[in-house]
Amino acid sequence: MFKVRVYVNYKASILDPQAAVIEGAIKRLGENGVSDIRVGKVFDFVIKADSKQDAEAKVDKISDNLLANPNMESYDFTVTEVN
């Protein structure tokens, strides 16, 4: 059994208006030292697999075919064995 965390973010080339809105809201909170905001999604799940490589291959397939929009988003993930 493997514990998985998949991060999905907009590609750097994609303008993220949500991030600009959040930056403004943070400034109104009185925190002016914040920059380079990026907003993404995180998917946590558990997956059965024969090996860590097998788990990584499954997660890559799930991310590429479902969790991330290949046109606008990129993804990376961590896979950790759990007993």
Place this chain on the structure above:
Amino acid sequence: MFKVRVYVNYKASILDPQAAVIEGAIKRLGENGVSDIRVGKVFDFVIKADSKQDAEAKVDKISDNLLANPNMESYDFTVTEVN
């Protein structure tokens, strides 16, 4: 300067219909060994602060007052010094 990653997830008590939809879609992809899906948001940004403790205090304030909905969501974060 500190690099920050804030994770925001639904509290365990909150039913997340999106997770159930994703689990069904993953099964239709032919991957039946997936369970315990949770979907959250991740906020990456850089923050100026005098110390790591100072950065953590600022991030806690930003998360609690803005990034997470205290009624339904919980948050945690990592703060890493960058030169």
